[in-house]
Amino acid sequence: MSAVLRDAWTTVVPDMDDRHGPLPPLMLALTVVTGLVDAFSYLVLGHVFVANMTGNVVFSGFAIAGAAGFSLAASLAALAAFAAGALAGGRLAHRVGAHRGRVLHLALLLETTLVLAAYVIAQTTATPHTGAVQYTLIALLGLALGIQNATARTLAVPDLTTTVLTLTITGVAADSRLAGGKGSKVGRRMLSAGAMFAGGLAGAVAVEHGGTALPLLFAAVLLVATTIAAFTLTRSDASWTKPL
Incomplete structure (x- = not known):
């Protein structure tokens, strides 16, 4: 248990001399954002995710089969927006990839702007959001989370992808001492799952x-705070800033 708690602690309060420096807690914050935004998209925009694309692929199959409550157009729109965001995030990372702190900061500026725009639209339009408003929100949020995921992929902080938890949860079980493994990174992996759960619950x-x-407002506030924190990292020349 002490090893789990120690691992969780070093994720929240990382060693600045570690290969990933101050990045782990920022990745945890973005995982909470994922839960908040997907809660909004699924509960308010219909059965569609803007961050977890595996769900949209499955939902597309449900819609084609005629299952009630699922929209093929909405799922495809989310997939397209996410892919476009990932493309933008990838181009950004390749252009300024010499400093991981700058990559994160610039990506967060874009993501924060998109989520704030989505919040303003959601707050000032009538519910339920349908038609052009629904697809505009899906597009803005899909772009934002695509950028986030591409950036998380570039930063490559172990077990903190900010979105996909399947492999994280698999690692908790498969690498456990019960399975014959070393039980490493359990604390960090559980924090990652807990962060998304907390975001979804909130x-x-x-x-x-x-x-x-309201979930978009919470996400925007958290993104603003994370963006400010990331800005303070752009001037660092520590070893963690170097690309992997």
Whole structure:
């Protein structure tokens, strides 16, 4: 148990001399953002995700089969927007990839702008969001989370992809001492899963008991804070800033 707690602690309060320096807690914050935004998209925009693309591929199959409540057009729109965002994030990373802190900061500026725009639209339009408003929100959020995922891929902080938890949860079980492994990184992996759970829970509670746009406001506030934190890292010349 002490090893798990130590691993979790060093993720939240990392060693600045570590290969990934201050990046792990920022990746955790972005994982919370994922939960918030996907809670909004699934509960408010219909059965569609803007961050977890595996779900949209499956939902497309459901829609083609005629299952109620699923839209092929919405799933494809989310997939297209996410891919476009990932393309933009990839181009950004390749252009300024010599400094990981600058890559993160610039990506967060774009993501924050897109999520704030989505919040303004969601807050100022009538619910339920349908038609052009629905697809505009899907496009903005899909672009934002595509940029986030491409950036997380570039930064490559182990077990903190900010979105995909399947391999993370697999690692918790498959690498455990019960399975014959070393039980390494359990604390970090559990934090990653917990961060997305917390974001999803907070987003769902906000939608059900607050306002439908509230998850996007929470996500935007968290992104602004993370962007400011990332800005302070752009001047660092520590070893963690070097590309992998």
